[in-house]
Amino acid sequence: MTDQMLTPAPPEPAPDCKICARLDELRALADAAGDKSGVADCNVLLRRHPGHKKLPPP
Ligand SMILES: [Zn+2]
Known part of the structure; x- marks a missing residue:
């Protein structure tokens, strides 16, 4: 088993959200x-x- 299998898919930044864009x-x-x-x-x-x-x- 690899680390990738244990890691859930990363969340997508919401469109038009500057805070999400910054977090991304x-x-x-x-x-x-x-x-x-x-x-x-x-x-x-x-x-x-x-x-x-x-x-x-x-
Ligand atoms: Zn956001």
């Missing part, structure tokens, strides 16, 4: 730096970021 950026930087806990932190924040999929219809 930070996640990429952490990933590039080999900072796995930094990547995990960003993933948690992306998952928990409020408002996603709950936006009222226009």
